[in-house]
Structure formats: C-alpha cells, structure tokens
C-alpha cells in the first residue's frame with residue numbers, strides 16, 4: 187500500500203514558492219486585462235498571422251494536461267503498481283492545466299462575452315466544436331478519476347484510468363485536428379499532425395512532471411526512488427526521438443512538393459525570419475539536447491533529468507509555435523499558377539503580453555498544485571516501491 | 575414560439591380585421607431565398623485597363639518597382655470599387671499600418687510568367703459554395719444562406735479567428751482595436767463593429783436584401799454600381815436569363831483555387 | 846450548535862442589506878421620478894402598441910435581428926397596425942432621432958447598458974462623425990468617375 191499524506195506547508199520556502207507563482211499569475215492576468223481593454227493590437231498578431239503564441243499556448247496547455255493524465259493513468263492501465271505513488275499528483279496537475287487551457291482559450295478569443303455560444307450552437311463540421319464537448323467532458327472524467335483514487339476504489343479506478351487515457355488521446359487529437367485539418371495553407375494540412383500532437387503531449391507532460399516531482403520530494407524531505415524517475419526519463423527520451431523522427435518525416439513530405447518550395451524554404455532555412463530560428467534552435471535543438479543529456483551518465487542524476495525535462499518542455503512549446511505560425515506567415519497561394527502581388531512574408535514576434543499570459547497561466551497551474559499538496563493527501567509519504 | 579403577449583396582439587388584430595372585414599394587406603416582401611444564387615463575374619480585361627490608367631495618371635511603372643513598393647502600392651490603391659466599399663461598409667482602413675489594416679476588397683496583380691504583363695483585378699470574399707470558414711466556425715456565426723451569401727453573424731461570433739486561418743483567399747480581416755477611431759464617416763445601416771471580430775465582404779447584404787424585399791429586380795452591391803468600366807457583373811445564377819448566367823455559360827471564366835473544391839461564386843473572366 | 850448567535854445575527858444583517866432599497870423607498874416616499882423621454886412629433890404610433898413597446902422592445906429587436914441576419918427578411922409587419930417596418934436599428938432611429946434623449950434616458954435610469962451600441966452606431970455618433978448615405982454615395986461616385994464606354 188502506498189500511504190498518501192498532506193504536506194505541512196508552513197515553512198517559509200513553501201510560502202515563498204506560492205508567492206512567486208501568485209505574482210507571476212497576477213502579471214499574466216494584468217496582461218490579459220490590457221488585452222481586453224485595448225484589443226488584440228497589444229499582441230504581436232496581424233491580419234495575416236491571426237493565430238500565434240496564444241493559440242500555441244492553448245495547444246501546449248491541453249497537451250501538457252493530456253500528457254499528465256496519461257502518465258497518471260499508467261499504473262492503472264498497465265497494472266504497474268510501482269507507478270501508483272505519483273498518479274494522484276499527476277492527475278491534479280492535469281486538472282490544473284486543463285483549467286489553464288480553458289482560460290487561455292478565453293484569453294485568445296476576441297469576443298469572450300460570447301464564449302458560451304460554443305456550447306449553445308454546435309457546428310458538427312467544426313473541429314473546434316467537437317473540442318468544446320471533449321474539453322468539458324475531459325475535465326469531468328479527470329475529476330471523477332481523481333475522486334475514485336482518493337476513495338481507494340481499485341476496480342473503478344482501473345476502469346476510469348482506461349477511460350481517462352482514451353479521453354486524453356481523443357481530446358488532444360481534437361486539438362491537433364484544429365490545426366491539421368486546415369487546408370488553406372501549404373504548411374498546414376498534414377495527417378501527421380495528430381499523432382505528433384499525442385507524442386509531444388506525453389513528452390511535455392513528462393517534461394514538466396519530472397522536474398516538479400524531483401523538486402517537491404526534495405523540498406518536502408521525502409525519499410524518492412531515483413530508478414522510477416529514470417524509467418520515466420527513459421520513456422521521455424524515447425518519445426523525444428520519435429518526435430524528431432516525425433519532424434523529419436513531415437518536413438520532407440512537405441518539401442517534396444515543388445509548389446511548397448518557397449514556404450518550406452522560409453520555414454526552415456530563411457534566418458531573416460523567426461520561424462527558422464525557432465525550428466532549429468528551440469524545437470530540434472531542444473529535442474536533440476534532451477536526448478544527448480539523457481545519453482550521458484550525467485543524465486541519470488537529479489539535475490540531469492530535471493534539466494532535460496525542462497528543456498524538452500520548452501522544445502515542445504517551440505514545436506507548437508512552428509506548427510501554427512510559419513504556415514500563416516507565408517502568403518497563401520491566392521492565384522495558383524501565377525506570380526502575384528501583394529506578396530510578402532509576415533514575421534511574427536510575440537509581444538510581452540503573450541509571454542505574460544502563458545507564463546501566468548502555467549504559474550496558476552503550479553500554484554493550484556502547490557495548494558493542492560497542502561489541503562489534499564496527494565503526495566505519498568515515501569516515493570519508493572515497497573519491498574514485499 | 576409566440577409569447578402570450580404576441581398571441582393576444584394577434585388575436586386582437588385578427589378580430590379587428592374580421593370586424594372591419596378588411597383583408598390583411600401585407601406588402602409583398604420576398605422571403606424565399608432559395609430562388610436566388612448570387613454570383614459575380616469580374617472582367618479582368620477591364621480592371622487591368624482601369625488600374626493601368628490610374629497608375630499612368632500617377633506616373634508609376636508597376637514593373638519597375640521593387641517588391642516592397644509593389645506591395646505597398648497595391649495595399650493603398652483605391653480604385654472606385656475599393657473606395658466606395660470602404661465608405662459604404664464602414665471598413666476601418668489604416669493605410670499606414672499594414673499589420674492591422676482591415677479591407678473587404680483589395681486589388682491583386684498577377685502574371686503567368688516573368689515576362690508577361692501584369693493583370694489587375696479586385697479580390698473579395700469569394701462566397702464559396704462549400705466555404706471553409708463555415709466548415710470550421712464553432713458557433714455557426716459564419717453560415718451560408720440559401721441564396722449562397724456567406725454571412726458573419728457578429729451577435730454570435732466569439733472572435734476565435736479560426737475562419738480567417740481556414741479561408742483560402744485571406745478574405746477576412748479582424749478588428750484588432752476599436753474600429754471607430756479609423757472611420758471617417760459612418761453608414762448607419764451597417765454596423766461599425768467592435769474590436770475582436772472578423773469582417774468580410776457579404777455582397778453588400780444589407781443593400782441587396784432591402785432592395786430585394788422592396789421588389790427591385792436586379793439589386794447590386796455598391797462596388798458593382800460605382801465601377802466606371804462596368805467590369806463587375808452581378809446577378810442570380812439560378813435565373814438563366816441573367817447576365818451572369820450568360821457570361822458563365824458562354825465565356826472563359828475561372829475560379830481561384832478551384833482545386834480545393836470550395837467552388838467560389840466569384841468568377842474571373844479572361845484571367 | 847455553536848456560534849448560533851453569530852449565525853442569526855449574520856442572517857439578520859443579510860436580510861436588512863438585501864431589502865434596503867425597499868426601506869429606503871418607504872422612508873423617502875415618492876421622491877424618485879421616472880425619466881422623461883423626448884417623443885417624436887407628428888407620429889401617431891410606434892411599431893406595436895405602446896405598452897408592448899415599453900415592456901418588450903428588446904424582444905422585438907432580438908426578433909428583428911434573427912429575421913434580418915439569419916433569415917434575410919428585410920421587413921417586419923406590425924401586428925397591431927399592419928404596417929411594414931425595416932428590421933434594422935436604423936428604423937427606430939428614423940423617428941427617435943437621438944439615443945441620449947430617448948433610449949438612454951431609461952437605460953441610464955435603470956442602469957442597463959445594452960451591448961447593441963458597441964457595434965451599431967447611435968444617431969448621436971453618426972451626427973458627430975458624419976453620415977454616409979448610400980444613394981448619395983453612389984451618385985457622388987458616378988459624378989467623380991463617369992462611366993467609360995467600354996466599346997470605344
């Protein structure tokens with residue numbers, strides 16, 4: 187049996203961490219307030235690139251949530267009892283990030299007072315509409331799953347774990363479909379987008395959870411089995427390699443069409459625009475660095491695993507960004523087969539408001555996790571496998 | 575569902591009508607939209623002549639400009655169709671701000687090979703038969719009417735900009751800030767819109783709807799009416815005798831990005 | 846039960862706070878006067894009967910909105926007077942020439958801010974900015990850019 191216990195949460199360090207997250211969160215909300223007052227002109231968006239950092243934030247937070255829930259359900263689905271000790275905390279984090287995702291949708295849309303229309307007027311052909319149902323049901327399923335864990339109801343927990351994994355995959359496939367099904371630009375419309383979203387969801391979920399666990403166990407002075415963490419880090423590394431493979435496949439597939447030459451050249455090799463930098467430095471570079479760190483002996487230490495997780499979490503954000511923006515930054519082929527004007531590439535640089543919004547929301551998720559540790563029995567007393 | 579109060583009103587009026595034995599004389603207002611399928615033909619030859627004249631008056635040789643200058647010139651070009659549309663539809667133009675500049679119609683230059691001569695034509699929302707924007711809109715705020723016009727119902731729109739991303743023709747623009755500051759004059763029949771909603775050409779829906787309901791035979795959008803060259807032809811595709819039907823039947827017309835299957839209802843003649 | 850005292854005191858405070866306006870009105874008597882509206886001259890009636898317009902004008906406007914934007918019906922036929930009206934807000938402003946002198950008086954009095962006028966221009970705003978009239982606009986363009994005979 188794994189014993190779960192609340193943390194004390196009275197030390198100065200605990201309050202300091204909560205205060206930092208709170209301040210960051212308020213910074214994000216202040217940025218949102220500015221955006222509500224002045225309109226979307228405070229962001230870096232433009233008529234040609236109407237989706238940017240904010241939309242990447244939606245995909246990212248949903249992905250992190252789905253990934254965490256999948257990790258949380260590992261023990262239930264595969265019957266691996268040694269992973270059970272962290273299933274509660276991962277589930278709490280998943281719920282906190284899905285709330286952050288909903289809020290980031292609210293931040294991104296231009297007319298939030300009409301937001302409930304998404305639930306009232308269902309459009310069966312819109313992927314976004316499917317998602318409005320998937321997201322809300324996802325939250326309910328995750329919540330019930332968490333409750334079942336608190337109640338120590340093993341059969342129900344197991345059934346719910348299977349359902350939760352299925353639903354998390356479904357939810358994030360829907361999110362991938364929002365981008366992947368759009369056929370108006372050369373760089374969108376790839377069937378690889380959806381599986382890639384799932385893989386990067388698990389990667390980013392693990393990437394955020396591993397440093398978080400390492401820090402919480404260290405700061406609460408509870409023992410943590412490093413071998414278990416290493417197993418997770420290995421899963422993360424393997425999936426990161428898979429992700430790199432997907433990048434290569436997708437880029438080659440797009441580049442093979444002669445008509446896409448201009449677009450792919452801008453997205454990958456034109457360093458005058460931010461897109462190529464993001465692709466090579468953050469997305470591919472981050473993933474490669476993670477894999478390299480995990481291959482060295484240093485990767486087995488706490489620092490190694492934590493830093494690798496952190497880097498890959500940012501790399502996945504870069505991936506979301508480069509899925510969304512370069513396709514819009516390159517002009518759409520308005521008059522096919524002809525040279526046409528106006529024809530200009532729009533470089534998209536996010537403004538501080540957009541950074542503040544996503545940082546604020548992630549801080550909010552972390553704050554919820556910290557407070558959750560204090561008032562619910564989420565963390566096990568010992569993060570180790572019991573010898574029987 | 576009629577409310578109780580409306581029912582009472584109805585009851586009162588019908589008794590009054592019976593009492594005075596006066597038959598209800600309803601003005602004839604046309605409401606059956608499915609009889610129409612509005613479409614437009616752009617005669618590119620005439621537009622090219624028109625724009626070349628404007629450029630000649632300004633003393634500009636389009637071919638000799640750099641790419642940036644060409645872009646800027648086209649963005650700020652205001653032939654009658656564009657100028658009238660901006661005024662009639664409350665379009666907040668921002669000539670100095672390409673990032674947030676809103677438009678409904680814009681002028682495109684195209685040529686098939688490097689040595690060919692530039693052809694100019696206006697590009698507006700193509701009123702697709704299978705519109706990508708309607709497909710993706712999560713609230714059915716964008717929807718296609720039975721007469722083929724794709725309408726954005728701003729009362730419902732959440733401003734997610736999914737339609738802008740999905741539209742293959744960049745036909746939509748978004749109000750990134752309060753549009754009021756950028757309007758010189760206001761046409762009260764058209765909303766001035768707020769910040770955070772998309773806008774697009776709707777074939778001057780407010781105008782042709784009114785005229786149709788008033789019984790006008792061939793209602794026309796503003797750009798069609800003001801064009802000095804009569805380069806734009808507007809009409810009902812379901813009426814075999816309308817001018818558009820005849821042109822579409824007999825001349826060489828193309829639709830932009832036909833490969834996507836959106837089936838635009840704006841045709842380009844001699845492109 | 847512990848702290849019964851506090852709970853009861855809290856309930857009393859809450860009840861007093863909620864019913865405060867009633868007491869206030871009772872104490873002050875009929876001091877609050879309803880707003881006076883500027884009514885259009887030479888007009889016999891509104892779209893429907895007066896009482897209906899006072900209580901349900903918003904429902905009528907929502908109905909017009911559905912008719913105009915979603916169904917393409919340009920005219921609404923008055924059930925009381927059997928007269929057609931355009932299903933647009935400009936129809937209202939043809940008689941009520943100002944928002945501030947008519948609609949705004951009541952709305953400000955009861956403290957509602959209809960969101961219609963975030964997107965629709967009030968006559969006051971149109972007057973301030975200058976009005977575009979479509980017929981005049983088209984005539985103006987015809988004068989400025991006379992038709993070119995395309996055959997020549």
Ligand code: SF4
Nearest residue numbers: 621624655801803805
């Ligand atoms: S539609 Fe008429 S006014 Fe507009 S560019 Fe063509 S010819 Fe000129």
Ligand code: SF4
Nearest residue numbers: 699700702706707741
């Ligand atoms: S051109 Fe674009 S905005 Fe217009 S109907 Fe087609 S997809 Fe929609």
Ligand code: SF4
Nearest residue numbers: 711731732734735737
């Ligand atoms: S911005 Fe409005 S019209 Fe466009 S897809 Fe979103 S809700 Fe629909």
